[in-house]
Amino acid sequence: MKSNITMKDIANKLGVSSVTVSKALNDKEGVSDNLKLKIKKVAGEMGYRFNSAAKSIKDGLSYNIGVMIPQRFTGLNDSFYLRVYQEIAVQLDHYGYFGILNILSSDEEEELSFPRVYSENKVDGIIILGQISKKYIETVQNMDLPKLFLDFYDEHAMIDSIVTDNFYGAYELTNYLIQNGHRDIAYVGNVHSTSSIQDRFLGYYKSLLEHGLKFEERLLLNDRDERGYYIDIELPDRMPTAFVCNCDQVAYNLCERLRGAGYRIPDDCSVVGFDNDIYATLNSPQLTTVEVDIEQMARTAVKSIMDKVSNPNRRNGRVLVHGKIIYRQSVRNISDSPVVL
Amino acid sequence: MKSNITMKDIANKLGVSSVTVSKALNDKEGVSDNLKLKIKKVAGEMGYRFNSAAKSIKDGLSYNIGVMIPQRFTGLNDSFYLRVYQEIAVQLDHYGYFGILNILSSDEEEELSFPRVYSENKVDGIIILGQISKKYIETVQNMDLPKLFLDFYDEHAMIDSIVTDNFYGAYELTNYLIQNGHRDIAYVGNVHSTSSIQDRFLGYYKSLLEHGLKFEERLLLNDRDERGYYIDIELPDRMPTAFVCNCDQVAYNLCERLRGAGYRIPDDCSVVGFDNDIYATLNSPQLTTVEVDIEQMARTAVKSIMDKVSNPNRRNGRVLVHGKIIYRQSVRNISDSPVVL
DNA sequence: CTGAAAGCGCTTACAG
DNA sequence: CTGAAAGCGCTTACAG
Structure with a gap:
């Protein structure tokens, strides 16, 4: 599987060091503008692709956020949670992050096992969507990772949550x-x-x-x-x-x-x-x-989890996102006199 | 962000080398059963979590599959594509893989830019869901990565696809x-x-x-x-x-x-x-x-993309997944004589 | 402005 | 059965 261009390849081609290539590609100081431009050009020509795993290992950050949805919420006809997940993915993109979907099976929820995204260090934080069992909430609490409940909360768990009002x-x-x-x-x-x-x-x-x-x-x-x-x-x-x-x-x-x-x-x-x-x-x-307001919920959730990734001690408590009443035809005015607004 | 337990920590605690820890935790040969057990026990106690980024960098594999859905398909009331994505995530789990959702914005589709999942080497393969523009198909073809169209195909592009029959x-x-x-x-x-x-x-x-x-x-x-x-x-x-x-x-x-x-x-x-x-x-x-048959489509798609990851030259062509007729009440028999089945 | 060295956490190949 | 060495691709000090 090893056919990829690396910074070293670009460096060799140009007779410079890979340190210089790294600086140039990341727009850091310490490389002349001229060389910087040349390096970027050659990188493009050679079809260079950044290896995020190498960066991850250095930073100890995966640049992924896990989104956990209990299986029973995804079989529904109306996939509210999947739409929320989709909007989360869009919002994460603004931060250079990606979303990994983690469907929590009923078995896992009962066995109280950690999700693979956690035990394999695949994510820097996890957003949990849709009510999970009390027992599993404890499991979640034991995860040493920023976490956030979305669209539900638990008053005993000291876990931040975003809910519709x-x-x-x-x-x-x-x-x-x-x-x-x-x-x-x-x-x-x-x-x-x-x-x-x-x-x-x-x-x-x-x-x-x-x-x-x-x-x-x-x-x-x-x-x-x-x-x-x-x-x-x-x-x-x-x-x-x-x-x-x-x-x-x-x-x-x-x-x-x-x-x-x-x-x-x-x-x-x-x-x-x-x-x-x-x-x-x-x-x-x-x-x-x-x-x-799905978009607003996702935006708030992503902002909050990114906050926690950079500052693990950050607490945002329970954040309420306002919904909006949509007036339609299923209500009849039955007062004797017309309502004065 | 560096508070994680590593194999080295376990090794130090036990007075062995990290090589031995690696072998034990991966159930490889060359460690006595006794020591293996002890290592696993200590790993559990110390809350050790595997660092998949380190493995990724060695193998050149991210253990993620990208799932690309054009934005315009996700706003629909009925989120067929999101349900497919969800089933893909479940199937990927069997292979030790994860799914990264990549919503393709209209801008990206027009600018013909590579998706970030590709340019940052975040995925080992990509499944593209829902029709994309002819032009963007070319962009996809230029991606040096196993790829698969799901639920649509293009006869000019030599890209494998899975479609409902x-x-x-x-x-x-x-x-x-x-x-x-x-x-x-x-x-x-x-x-x-x-x-x-x-x-x-x-x-x-x-x-x-x-x-x-x-x-x-x-x-x-x-x-x-x-x-x-x-x-x-x-x-x-x-x-x-x-x-x-x-x-x-x-x-x-x-x-x-x-x-x-x-x-x-x-x-x-x-x-x-x-x-x-x-x-x-x-x-x-x-x-x-x-x-x-969403589950069957996802299963077939995941199997096919995993095939390609291990063997990049694998071609599966166009695979048809059979649908099933559901008979209900919207058809009337208007033949003069009753139909004999 | 440029680069040699060290290190992130793990695994592979090899030596004992 | 066990481990020292090297390397995956990148970045962060640090030295020149």
Whole structure:
């Protein structure tokens, strides 16, 4: 496999030393402009390619960042996490870094084994995307490497995280429903499943509290089992006028269920989602929802991890990235008098 | 950044040489089982992590494979290519390799510049996913590195490729429509846009030929402009009884259009798609389509590129991966007498 | 402005 | 079974 041009080859051709070639190619001081130019020219002609492994071994830096995604999040139709990863790769490029995808298999997650990107020193930091098990969080904590949780967090782990502002997103959505005259509002989601679902629930709850509305158990509808698989949503006996769903796909599923039971949307029930993914626009009517700002999340995550690479003691805590409400047709104003804005 | 344990550290602790440590940790001959065990134990205790950069520099191998995806394919709602990439990453893991994602920006594609993964020697091979421009194909050909096209090909470029068997997929789908009594069948897709669309068209065409049906220009409906953006599909004056669409999303768009024009599916028109992506199941009725076997494609691609890494002269030509027809409710049998299977 | 020497962490070939 | 020596391609002091 050894047919590559090295700095030494360029040096020989020009009758200089490889030190001089290194300086020239890296635009360092100590080489006359004339020689610098000549070296670059010859390097180009000879098809020289930089050997980053040699630099890595010197610097102790791989110039790669690992992006870990648990396998169960990647089989979904809507590949939110893969799109985030893609945006991370684009952002890393600005820093001269690359992204290595590390799909965490269920086996690895259970066996609590370190990922190969870590045990083989392939990355200078790792971004973990999507909820991982409590036990595996401990494993992650034991990794001697900058790390960052993206799109979820764990309050016990002292690991920095970047999350969408789920709390305020759901809070504002619920406020909006209340502005539209709704008083009997359900929340759809398993609050024990992920921190996102829980935070969105709490945002919804805060809105109820602030408006003096009472939360009752019947208003909390489950959407998935403990392993995260969707279940049929059970409609309550006394129907609410509006539903805050923890994500668009669940909102979509709920709408199907409601239509099946003879309800029209938004005439009989209003429904809001979260994420602004494909399910929001495919639903009919299209869903009012909150858009996650993927680019901003990726940008923030990459900046934060690069920070930590240069300064391992840097702590950024939990950073919230604001989502944006997208108003569409799935909410009906049911107040007696029109709402004054 | 230099706080890592090296083989030398382990060697010192045990009073042996680093050569012996290397042999022990790599399970090579020439170390007593006893010592081997002791070395491994101490390595574990000290939290030793292998430095792959050092190995890379020796072997001239990065143990990474680049996966290049043109930017314009990643913004889509349905991230087919990202799912393929993910499956590639999983397959690479079996070989001890990692995948580095390389989003090819439109600028790079126009400037014909080498990707950084290449100029920095970050990868031992590169898999290119999704059609790239003719010009950029030349650039790719000039890269001195094993390379592979995935999900498209170029007949002028002597570059191996792995593609879904688009031709036979569309051929079989069209046969199926004919079996169901259809004689007036349109094809929807811009045949100059991608090789996939073209090959699917040719499979459709072959089926017509074999059944003595005449192809007419009016049966070819355009779905996108030369830059690949979807356009409104113009329905022909004299309506066919069935439509072969180049992909599910286009089939979905067509169905919307047909419904808008007052046609019912499959009562008035039958429609088939290709890909079995989310649009196939979201459409109502769900679409009869061809499922691309992503896992098999990724497996074949990874095997092929690994082949080339160990043997750069290896040529595998164009490998076709069979899709599978998924029969659903978007086709109506319009033959006078029931079809006997 | 230019280069000889040393070293990053590992492995290979060879000697004992 | 064990290890001293050399080398992979580059960069960082340091000397001239």
